[in-house]
Amino acid sequence: MSRTAIERQRERSEWIERAESVGPILAAHAETSARAKTLAAETVSALEDAGFFAFASPKEVGGHDVHPATQVEAFELLAAVDVSSGWVAMIQAETPGMAGSHLSDGIGLDAVFGNGFPRIAGTANPEGVATALPDGSFKLNGRWSFASGIRHCGWVLANSVVIKEDGSRPTPEDGLPPVIGSVVEQSRVIVEDSWDVMGLEGTGSCHYRMSDVVVDPAFTTPFGGVHSNRGGPWFVNPTVTFLSPGHTGIALGSAKRALELLNGEIGNRTRFTQTGAVADRGAFQRDYGEKYSQYEAARAYALATLDEAMAWREAGEPTTPARDARIRAMVTWVTDACVDIVRFCHHHGGGAAAFTSSPLQRVFRDIIVASQHIYVADTAYERTGAFRLGRQPPGLL
Helix, strand or coil: CCCCHHHHHHHHHHHHHHHHHHHHHHHHCHHHHHHHCCCCHHHHHHHHHCCHHHCCCCHHHCCCCCCHHHHHHHHHHHHHHCHHHHHHHHHHHHHHHHHHHHCCCCHHHHHHHCCCCCCEEEEEEEEEEEEECCCCCEEEEEEEEEECCHHHCCEEEEEEEEECCCCCCCCHHHCCCCEEEEEEEHHHCEECCCCCCCCCHHHCCEEEEEEEEEECHHHEEECCECCCCCCCHHHHCEHHHHCHHHHHHHHHHHHHHHHHHHCCCCCCCCCCCCCCCHHHCHHHHHHHHHHHHHHHHHHHHHHHHHHHHHHHHHCCCCCCHHHHHHHHHHHHHHHHHHHHHHHHHHHCCHHHHHCCCCHHHHHHHHHHHHCCCHHHCCHHHHHHHHHHCCCCCCCCC
């Protein structure tokens, strides 16, 4: 069922207001989060109380099922205050969205979502191994990476490659999926103190391990999305499309943050040997105007693409690999554009931006790390280019 224009505007206004309301708390604890290498408890509580952990989940499990374009705008505002806080809000919103839409009805869904809305960390890549056991359960082994926010979560969603007990991969005749997701209590995993990074320090995106952890099939989900058990039209998307609002919003928020910093104290400084502030130079004004236009173009491109994609879904039009490739290429291009903007801002930050205490250096380091995510790899351009040229692209990503 599609939202009316009035419902869209009401929803948008509500979530922008919520994002703005938590901004002061995120800002006040950003340094604490970076030093601790995990979000400060005050930040976690503020995001959770404002509803952001339930932001992108089906209403049937207590979520809000917010329109993807509004998700972009809200994540942008959070990241424009503190990129790490925005990133964790994204992961803690999208991961329960995937679990809540794809877990089957029964004890698994009830255990995860039946005692208040859960905090769930997750790893999209199938880095572990799930051995199929005769009783239908799976034994998990392996090491998973980039579990943002795992230290304050009660559950993890881990994807794993399925094998049979003899170590071989299943065939279609075995009736087993090639890859599964498993929702596991955080107490059953070993969280490593591995998050020693140059950026996104406050996200606490640690590795975690499991050894012979047996999971009931009621706690497993299919890999890749598409066949959802509940939720609105956005939940029928493949995982790579479902995740697109979050990555887009984080990139835009990073660029917005950098541009605002450069337009403030940094741009008003007078450098040695110069008679006026940086912002008084015609050459700087020209370049700043170009970069701000680039930010606005990226933002408009993102919102228009996701508005159109949601309209397809609400109209019942089928998802296609070509359309999904187009959406992912948008996210990659927006991220590339925002990295370019932040690089420009950092360059004009001068010597002050060399210090780790510089907020401009932090947003620079944050977006450089965020841009390494597999979701925004340049293979996205190859896929959409192949489809537009009438070719079939290889692989999934």
